[in-house]
Amino acid sequence: MSTQQTVSADACVVIDCNEWIRLKWLGSPIGLTLIAALKRDRSLRLAIPEILGGELDKHRAETASSLLRRLRDVSADIGTVTGDHLAAGMVTLTEESVEVLIRERLLPIAEQAFYPDMTLEEVRRALIKVNAEVPPNGPKNQQMKDSLLWESCVTLAGKYCVYLITGDKAFYRDRHAEKGLAENLSSEPAVKDGRLKVFPSLESALQVFAPESSADSGEIVSRNSRDLIAEEASNAFLRSSVAADIPEARLRLRGVVPTYFRTEVPHVFATSFTAFFNVEQDAEAEGKGEAAVSGECRLDTRQATIDSVSLHSIHWRLPDAAGGVAKVYEVLDGRVGD
Numbered sequence: 001m002s003t004q005q006t007v008s009a010d011a012c013v014v015i016d017c018n019e020w021i022r023l024k025w026l027g028s029p030i031g032l033t034l035i036a037a038l039k040r041d042r043s044l045r046l047a048i049p050e051i052l053g054g055e056l057d058k059h060r061a062e063t064a065s066s067l068l069r070r071l072r073d074v075s076a077d078i079g080t081v082t083g084d085h086l087a088a089g090m091v092t093l094t095e096e097s098v099e100v101l102i103r104e105r106l107l108p109i110a111e112q113a114f115y116p117d118m119t120l121e122e123v124r125r126a127l128i129k130v131n132a133e134v135p136p137n138g139p140k141n142q143q144m145k146d147s148l149l150w151e152s153c154v155t156l157a158g159k160y161c162v163y164l165i166t167g168d169k170a171f172y173r174d175r176h177a178e179k180g181l182a183e184n185l186s187s188e189p190a191v192k193d194g195r196l197k198v199f200p201s202l203e204s205a206l207q208v209f210a211p212e213s214s215a216d217s218g219e220i221v222s223r224n225s226r227d228l229i230a231e232e233a234s235n236a237f238l239r240s241s242v243a244a245d246i247p248e249a250r251l252r253l254r255g256v257v258p259t260y261f262r263t264e265v266p267h268v269f270a271t272s273f274t275a276f277f278n279v280e281q282d283a284e285a286e287g288k289g290e291a292a293v294s295g296e297c298r299l300d301t302r303q304a305t306i307d308s309v310s311l312h313s314i315h316w317r318l319p320d321a322a323g324g325v326a327k328v329y330e331v332l333d334g335r336v337g338d
């Protein structure tokens with residue numbers, strides 16, 4: 001059950017469920033950057049509206065169940081290939097204990113998190129959007145939860161500057177984040193007054209509400225950091241399920257675009273990246289394909305190493321014999337490298 005809390009803060013961050021999952025429940029390098037930013041700025045709060053809290057509870061349980069199932073499968077495989085059947089019993093974690101550990105990620109900023117209750121007025125406003133079939137809804141596409149999340153943010157914007165972070169296409173014009181908010185949402189007073197700002201990713205939002213978290217590329221003294229990122233992106237792409245469709249393909253790096261964020265360790269940076277490749281197929285194939293691999297990692301400039309690599313998306317296309325696009329792939333949610 002959520003509890004209404006009175007918080008005297010200038011701004012609050014609302015993170016949609018899709019971002020919590022993408023950022024591994026704020027345990028990824030970029031997620032930890034947010035926690036560090038909140039610890040630095042005590043006037044900034046993390047708001048979890050009631051409608052969002054229920055969805056997070058559901059997906060937190062699903063995450064714990066999925067992770068343990070995969071861990072047990074691996075343990076069973078180890079037992080099979082080694083003959084040591086005790087390996088299957090090595091996993092002592094329970095789903096409940098994993099859920100608790102995920103929740104404890106917020107302990108360092110517990111005093112800055114609050115949980116606004118849903119109001120009847122928010123429900124009424126959300127129903128109007130649902131019945132009118134306007135974003136975040138659409139024709140024959142009722143999105144009550146998204147509508148309620150939006151109205152919760154509108155209510156919060158009456159008291160705070162709200163930063164809503166969501167990758168949900170339903171909020172954006174023509175379902176494309178690069179085009180900005182859907183017209184009916186962008187015309188709302190809270191948005192026009194600048195009290196409600198919407199971002200498709202935490203990375204883009206951090207540069208606005210926590211600019212001190214951003215690191216200039218000149219601070220990155222590791223000369224081969226881009227090479228390290230490109231290598232990790234290439235390896236992860238080749239491990240992905242979609243790459244199996246072009247087993248003879250070779251990747252030719254076109255470039256890497258990294259964005260660096262400071263952590264609590266001076267020489268360690270959370271890094272969001274997109275690496276671009278040409279996909280060269282076998283000799284009989286026509287033309288070249290293209291691939292863009294996006295994700296995040298942790299860069300240690302002192303050791304010149306990268307770890308905690310997490311892929312968020314792979315986009316790639318292959319041409320057909322006539323020079324058109326034969327296939328376009330989008331693999332999302334961080335599981336592309338499994």
